[in-house]
Amino acid sequence: MDDASAHQGTARPPVRVIFVGSPGAGKGTQAAKLAEYLGVPRISTGDMLREAIASGTPLGKQADPLMGRGNLVPDDLLIALVRERTTREDCAQGFVLDGFPRTVRQAEGLAQMSDGEVSDWTVFSVEVPREELLRRLSGRRWCPRCQATYHLTSDPPKVDGVCDNDGEPLVQRDDDREEVVARRLQQYAARTEPLIGYYRERADMVEIDGNRPMAAVFADLKKHVGVTA
Numbered sequence: 001m002d003d004a005s006a007h008q009g010t011a012r013p014p015v016r017v018i019f020v021g022s023p024g025a026g027k028g029t030q031a032a033k034l035a036e037y038l039g040v041p042r043i044s045t046g047d048m049l050r051e052a053i054a055s056g057t058p059l060g061k062q063a064d065p066l067m068g069r070g071n072l073v074p075d076d077l078l079i080a081l082v083r084e085r086t087t088r089e090d091c092a093q094g095f096v097l098d099g100f101p102r103t104v105r106q107a108e109g110l111a112q113m114s115d116g117e118v119s120d121w122t123v124f125s126v127e128v129p130r131e132e133l134l135r136r137l138s139g140r141r142w143c144p145r146c147q148a149t150y151h152l153t154s155d156p157p158k159v160d161g162v163c164d165n166d167g168e169p170l171v172q173r174d175d176d177r178e179e180v181v182a183r184r185l186q187q188y189a190a191r192t193e194p195l196i197g198y199y200r201e202r203a204d205m206v207e208i209d210g211n212r213p214m215a216a217v218f219a220d221l222k223k224h225v226g227v228t229a
């Protein structure tokens, strides 16, 4: 069976997936592949915030200096953003969250959105050693137009330095600079890692070894999404 959209059109209960993992763990790549496979939207709060910054909205103006320094954006703003996004029509069959929740408070906000019930959610905790995270983040390149990501050596674009999708020159994200990465990893350890204990008790949490080739990680995820064609 094709990987892409393997389950589109199949009658099934909504599928809701959360990724918990450090910056550089591969959440974005895997969440995009899984969302396509399941035929549901991928909701990336990082992408939404970067779009808000690019279009100069009030949310973008508030988020910009925080993100630029590797800090988290306030919980209430993120909870409102995700609440609005997940109640749209295209989420009726479910969604894959990428980068949310990032704090226990956000996880509680998310649980409230689904009447306190998270036991039928699938939560992936993706683990990657620190030196590999640093290698991935320092080599990551990003398309400011469509937000596609690449890696200089392990996932390069077809033509050096330009996006496969739209030909836009690729850049390094400001928050992938070394000094900001250190802060992001520290924020992850302090504020996001506690989610692993939170979800271990409340949901179907699966620990995934993210320090493997992309295809091997994805094969593992598919086994756990609990969807049959």
Ligand code: AMP
Pocket (backbone or CB within 6 Å): 023, 045, 046, 047, 049, 066, 067, 070, 071, 072, 073, 074, 075, 078, 098, 099, 100, 101, 102, 103, 106, 175, 184
């Ligand atoms: P990401 O693209 O997921 O790596 O997110 C980039 C940055 O956006 C993070 O370092 C935070 O500053 C901000 N951000 C994204 N998602 C959240 C969230 N759920 N809570 C707070 N800040 C967030």
